[in-house]
Every structure is written in structure tokens, then in C-alpha cells.
Amino acid sequence: MAERKIRIVIAKPGLDGHDRGAKVVARSLRDAGMEVIYTGIRQTPEMIAEAALQEDADVVGLSILSGAHLELFPRVMDACKERGIDPNETLFFCGGIIPDEDFPQLQKMGFKGVFGPGSNTGDIIEFVHEHVRQPA
Amino acid sequence: MTADSPSPTLEERLLEGDRRALARLLTEVEAGSARGLAAMKVLYPHTGRAQTIGVTGSPGAGKSTVTNEMAKAYRARGKTVGIVAIDPSSPFTQGAILGDRVRMQELTADSGIFLRSLASRGSLGGLSEGSMDVILVMDAFGKDVILIETVGAGQDEVEIAGTALTTVLVNTPGMGDDIQAMKAGIMEIADVFAVNKADLPGADIVVAQISALLSLSTADGWDPPIVKVTATEAEGIEELVDACDQHHAYLVESGAIAESEANRARRQIVALARRRLLAQLIDHSGGQDRLDELVTAVAERKLDPHSAVDQWIGG
Numbered sequence: 258m259a260e261r262k263i264r265i266v267i268a269k270p271g272l273d274g275h276d277r278g279a280k281v282v283a284r285s286l287r288d289a290g291m292e293v294i295y296t297g298i299r300q301t302p303e304m305i306a307e308a309a310l311q312e313d314a315d316v317v318g319l320s321i322l323s324g325a326h327l328e329l330f331p332r333v334m335d336a337c338k339e340r341g342i343d344p345n346e347t348l349f350f351c352g353g354i355i356p357d358e359d360f361p362q363l364q365k366m367g368f369k370g371v372f373g374p375g376s377n378t379g380d381i382i383e384f385v386h387e388h389v390r391q392p393a
Numbered sequence: 394m395t396a397d398s399p400s401p402t403l404e405e406r407l408l409e410g411d412r413r414a415l416a417r418l419l420t421e422v423e424a425g426s427a428r429g430l431a432a433m434k435v436l437y438p439h440t441g442r443a444q445t446i447g448v449t450g451s452p453g454a455g456k457s458t459v460t461n462e463m464a465k466a467y468r469a470r471g472k473t474v475g476i477v478a479i480d481p482s483s484p485f486t487q488g489a490i491l492g493d494r495v496r497m498q499e500l501t502a503d504s505g506i507f508l509r510s511l512a513s514r515g516s517l518g519g520l521s522e523g524s525m526d527v528i529l530v531m532d533a534f535g536k537d538v539i540l541i542e543t544v545g546a547g548q549d550e551v552e553i554a555g556t557a558l559t560t561v562l563v564n565t566p567g568m569g570d571d572i573q574a575m576k577a578g579i580m581e582i583a584d585v586f587a588v589n590k591a592d593l594p595g596a597d598i599v600v601a602q603i604s605a606l607l608s609l610s611t612a613d614g615w616d617p618p619i620v621k622v623t624a625t626e627a628e629g630i631e632e633l634v635d636a637c638d639q640h641h642a643y644l645v646e647s648g649a650i651a652e653s654e655a656n657r658a659r660r661q662i663v664a665l666a667r668r669r670l671l672a673q674l675i676d677h678s679g680g681q682d683r684l685d686e687l688v689t690a691v692a693e694r695k696l697d698p699h700s701a702v703d704q705w706i707g708g
Contacts, residue, residue: 287488297495313416
């Protein structure tokens with residue numbers, strides 16, 4: 258039987274329309290053999306949570322450049338939890354223009370990985386492989 | 394909850410409308426896992442109620458946009474909708490970018506729609522191996538209409554016709570010669586033709602070409618209608634949905650639906666048996682190593698492919 262594929266939802270919450278970073282990450286995860294559900298720009302927290310639910314995502318990755326991450330990411334997390342998605346089971350990470358001093362707060366919120374400017378896609382792939390919860 | 398009432402199974406939760414249970418079981422049946430096979434045994438008796446509609450056509454024809462608009466039209470008619478959207482897997486890394494949600498973003502706010510993206514996982518024919526079970530599970534969940542958007546299809550990706558009850562083929566203007574080329578393959582499977590991007594010049598030519606093609610058809614019973622659509626403006630969608638409903642009504646009233654169901658069942662049984670037999674063969678005939686030896690011998694021209702199979706299975 259074919260092995261289970263890692264399924265990742267990549268989403269951009271909020272109003273900034275710059276999705277180059279998200280696309281680069283999506284593409285490298287694809288090239289690493291994962292199935293990437295790319296949802297596009299200007300997603301509301303509810304849309305992201307619905308995508309994570311309907312796609313039964315193993316991993317959710319958020320990209321943001323607008324600076325509103327401390328505003329929007331908790332709302333995404335809440336919308337996911339409302340739908341029974343537990344950050345202890347589903348792996349959450351985020352990236353974009355996020356200053357170092359915000360990392361601890363995001364990690365506390367349930368984002369196991371935070372990737373700021375200059376991050377290497379290889380590190381993200383490694384992070385996913387290391388932390389994703391694979392079914393028995 | 395008391396000790397002697399165990400927590401409900403995923404199947405029970407699914408049948409009661411729990412979307413998280415649906416999502417979980419879709420993953421299991423798609424993978425063909427033992428859990429998924431167990432779920433199919435429980436859920437299969439609950440299937441057979443949904444109206445299934447395949448949407449196929451060339452890459453860029455507008456399948457996602459048409460599917461998106463059809464989903465909204467069915468919702469407006471009070472139907473619940475499941476969508477199965479299939480995109481190709483990379484033949485090299487087996488990874489995939491599943492991008493159909495981008496064009497269906499507005500559907501996400503409606504809890505009466507459940508959209509699942511699938512990667513083709515190396516399967517040819519426009520569907521994926523697990524897609525039939527995915528459709529059945531959405532059917533068991535109680536979706537009234539299930540729209541299946543295939544991988545961008547060329548000429549020979551006709552598998553959808555044996556899977557969905559109604560097949561919509563999305564054509565566009567500007568592909569004149571391709572339409573001629575498609576005559577023998579995919580053009581034959583359409584129950585409904587959608588000519589999308591009908592605001593572009595040449596749409597009437599496409600309609601005329603399809604009509605000419607259909608006039609040569611000797612099949613009796615159902616005459617596939619041709620519907621002009623501009624999906625980005627939602628124009629022609631009501632007519633398209635009407636045409637799909639009329640086809641479904643025709644299947645039911647004529648009794649042809651029994652034949653469609655039998656075709657679907659036969660295809661799935663044969664596909665599953667083929668997969669299992671191949672796995673058993675590899676297991677019982679020296680494993681993957683033995684196959685690799687034969688592959689090398691054939692690639693190096695030391696053995697012809699037919700003799701290799703003789704040696705593998707026994708002539």
C-alpha cells in the first residue's frame with residue numbers, strides 16, 4: 258500500500274497580497290514530496306480553518322507580511338480549535354515579516370515553527386518532517 | 394456519557410453529520426488503509442443517493458470556475474454539495490500543489506459545501522485510485538450533489554464517465570483543431586457540453602462543431618445538450634445545472650441509472666482486484682528485487698518484455 262502523504266494547507270491571512278513567499282514555500286514542499294493545498298491570498302481565519310478541516314491537513318502553514326500576525330494568527334488558531342483542530346495533533350507553523358521578539362508569543366500560541374525573513378526552505382522541510390504527527 | 398455507552402465511532406459521527414469525522418475518513422479511504430476499508434464496509438449501504446456530476450476538460454478550460462459556479466447554483470436550489478477536486482501529482486517527487494481552493498474561496502464560508510482536494514497520485518485517466526471511495530463517503534455523509542473536477546484532461550481521460558452519473562465536458566473557443574482531434578476520445582463521454590468563455594470570439598464556431606459532431610452520432614436515448622457559459626460572470630450556469638438535472642432525470646426515468654451503477658461497480662471491482670493481484674504477484678514472485686532484475690534485463694535488451702512476464706508469472 259502506498260505510504261500516506263503529508264498534506265499541508267498553506268494560507269495567507271489578512272489583506273496583504275504578496276504571496277511570493279507562500280508560493281516559494283509551497284513549491285519546495287511539493288518538491289519534497291508533500292501534497293500542498295494552496296488556498297490563495299486574503300483568507301479570513303474562518304476560511305483557513307475550514308480548509309484545514311475539510312482537507313484533514315496534517316500541517317497548516319501561514320504566511321504574512323503585513324505585520325498583523327499578532328492580530329490575525331490567534332484568530333486563525335481559535336477558528337481551528339472551534340472546529341476541533343488541536344495544535345498538539347496538527348502541526349502549525351508560520352512565516353513572513355515577523356520580528357524575533359514575537360517568536361515566543363507565537364510559539365506559545367501553538368505555532369511550533371516560526372520562520373522569519375531569510376529562512377531557508379530546506380529548514381522548513383526538515384522542520385515539517387521532524388514534527389509532523391504521522392498516523393500509526 | 395456512562396461507562397457502558399462507548400464513544401461513537403467515526404462512522405457513526407459521519408452519519409450524524411460530523412464534518413471532522415468525514416474529513417478523517419476521507420483521508421483513510423483515499424489511502425486505502427485498513428481503517429478506510431473497514432469504514433467502507435459500514436458506509437457503503439448508505440451510498441447511492443447522491444447525484445454525481447463529473448466536470449472534465451482541457452487544462453485552462455475553466456473547470457474550477459465552472460465547478461465553483463455550479464456549486465453555488467445548487468446551493469441556491471437548496472441542495473447540499475460535496476466537491477472532489479483532483480490535481481496532478483508530480484511524477485518525479487510524488488508531491489503536488491492542489492490549487493482548486495483558490496478559485497473556490499467563496500464556497501468556504503458555506504457549511505453546506507464540503508470541498509476535498511485530491512492529488513492524482515500517479516493514476517492516469519483524470520481521477521485518482523482513491524477517488525471513487527472518496528465520492529462514496531461523501532455520498533454516505535448525505536451530500537445531495539457531488540461535483541468531481543478531474544485533472545486537466547486531453548483526449549483519453551475518460552475514466553470520469555464510468556464514475557459519475559453525469560459528465561460535463563468543458564470546451565472553450567480557440568481550440569478548433571483540437572476539437573477535431575478529440576472526436577474519438579473524450580468528446581464521446583459528454584452527457585452535457587459546456588462551451589465556456591462564451592464571451593470570446595469563436596464560441597459559436599465551437600457550438601457548431603460540437604453540433605456537427607453530435608449529428609453523426611448513432612447513439613439513441615439522450616441527446617447531449619450544448620450550453621454556452623461564461624463562468625467568470627456566472628452566465629449560463631442556471632442552464633448548465635438544468636441540463637445536468639435533466640440528464641439525471643433521464644437516467645432515473647429510463648432506468649439507465651441501473652446500468653450506470655453497474656458500470657461503476659464493475660470498474661471499481663476490477664481496478665481494486667488488479668491492484669491487489671499485482672501486489673500479491675510482486676510479493677509471491679520474488680518481490681520487488683525480482684521485478685527489478687527483469688526490468689534491467691529488458692532495458693538492456695537481454696530479454697523481451699513478453700518473455701520477462703513469462704519468467705515472472707510463468708508462461
